[in-house]
Amino acid sequence: MQFISTKGFNSFSNVSTTTVTKVVLFFIWPVLSLFWSLMTYRSKVSRLLVYGFCIFYGFTFVISNKEMDAERYMRYLEKLAMEKGLGLSLFEYLNQPNGTDITLTSVTYFVSRFTDNYSFLFAVFAIIFGFFYLRNVNSLFHELKKTRNINGIIFLIFFAFLVPIFDINAFRFWTATWVFFYGTYNYIITEKKKWLIWSALACLIHFSFLMGNTVLCIYVLFGNRMLAYTILFALSFFFSGQIIGFSTSAAEFLGGGFSRKAVGYTNPEYIKWMTENFNSSDWFVLYVNPLVKYYLLGMMAFIHFKYKKMRKDTQMRNLFSFSILMMAFATFGHFIPGLDRFTKVSFLFLTAYIILFYSKTDKKGINFSTVIGLVPMLIWIAIRFRIGVETMNIYLLFPSIFGLIFPKVAISEFIY
Numbered sequence: 001m002q003f004i005s006t007k008g009f010n011s012f013s014n015v016s017t018t019t020v021t022k023v024v025l026f027f028i029w030p031v032l033s034l035f036w037s038l039m040t041y042r043s044k045v046s047r048l049l050v051y052g053f054c055i056f057y058g059f060t061f062v063i064s065n066k067e068m069d070a071e072r073y074m075r076y077l078e079k080l081a082m083e084k085g086l087g088l089s090l091f092e093y094l095n096q097p098n099g100t101d102i103t104l105t106s107v108t109y110f111v112s113r114f115t116d117n118y119s120f121l122f123a124v125f126a127i128i129f130g131f132f133y134l135r136n137v138n139s140l141f142h143e144l145k146k147t148r149n150i151n152g153i154i155f156l157i158f159f160a161f162l163v164p165i166f167d168i169n170a171f172r173f174w175t176a177t178w179v180f181f182y183g184t185y186n187y188i189i190t191e192k193k194k195w196l197i198w199s200a201l202a203c204l205i206h207f208s209f210l211m212g213n214t215v216l217c218i219y220v221l222f223g224n225r226m227l228a229y230t231i232l233f234a235l236s237f238f239f240s241g242q243i244i245g246f247s248t249s250a251a252e253f254l255g256g257g258f259s260r261k262a263v264g265y266t267n268p269e270y271i272k273w274m275t276e277n278f279n280s281s282d283w284f285v286l287y288v289n290p291l292v293k294y295y296l297l298g299m300m301a302f303i304h305f306k307y308k309k310m311r312k313d314t315q316m317r318n319l320f321s322f323s324i325l326m327m328a329f330a331t332f333g334h335f336i337p338g339l340d341r342f343t344k345v346s347f348l349f350l351t352a353y354i355i356l357f358y359s360k361t362d363k364k365g366i367n368f369s370t371v372i373g374l375v376p377m378l379i380w381i382a383i384r385f386r387i388g389v390e391t392m393n394i395y396l397l398f399p400s401i402f403g404l405i406f407p408k409v410a411i412s413e414f415i416y
Helices: 002-028 030-039 044-059 069-086 090-094 102-112 118-144 150-162 165-190 193-204 209-222 226-236 243-254 256-266 268-279 283-306 308-312 314-332 339-358 368-388 400-405
Strands: none
Touching: 002 030, 002 044, 030 044, 044 118, 044 165, 044 400, 069 102, 069 118, 069 165, 090 102, 102 118, 102 165, 118 150, 118 165, 118 339, 150 339, 150 368, 165 193, 165 209, 165 314, 165 339, 165 368, 193 209, 209 314, 209 339, 226 314, 283 308, 283 314, 283 339, 283 368, 308 314, 314 339
């Protein structure tokens, strides 16, 4: 009896020592703590430290050029901080022309009451973004813990890079993406309508998720109509321009800031400018979206038609139907700047479907279909890293004191 008690105490002591070591290492050298935490991600403290690293990344965020959305966020913070003496309330700022950006305005307003240093603003961005980002990753990771399927792990890593922490550069849309996914995925899996509240809240972060929630409402009303949604998806290739008129009409009906936003996004000159910029991109940027899109669709179709058991599984059937409907919407809006980003939103649901499949199968080893997908997935991850190093402080790789006291320098300056 004494032996068992001592053994239990020693085990507890070892766990506590490991936890303390991880936490101390995080404050001394965050990037080393990150690698350790990723390797031991099953531990709750490891997941919390990954979240902590996301916040530290936000605090050390580098604005490397004036064309970034982050530059505008910084200038807006400085403007609000300068106007602090005017005594303007948050409500007065929300009534201004950019009043549709409720979350951005509110967060920037409250940070501006204390400082005009954008490091603190982006740390708050990372707190919000990282919370929903890791909630979604952890939800799928929890499912995979049942089977420890290597294919599922590979797709989970890819899932984490679809909209990574680097995307706080465009805080509004991509944070709204994770909030929308959080609510919608959980609604689809549990069929509990309380989750729809989270999906709706995405509209307070970025107005375009009015359209995303419209798609969700269609699904809630009509349920699983696989054939109808598949036909709609096929038609989306031929009538993708028609949604421009629909989105403009819907925004005009709502009026105010929504109408101004829609006019800006659907302006022919703006669309032409965005198209020209996109066409001038490198070949791998031009083709990675179609590569990923058709690979994920092919994988989803393969799973759906080959595994009869999956067609009978309620969760899989629900996720399949909504993913096709969301992809149809994304294809309809492909040529509209802003709405084209819903293609990446649909990728989240397609990838989640594949991960959920591997969480429900006992197959071992890497499948040939996964090996084929390594090409588009690795290209995608490489591009995300390429974008990430433009905002990643070189001192993020060193002990934390370096990142806190030295001027910010993007890693990209040492590479390109």
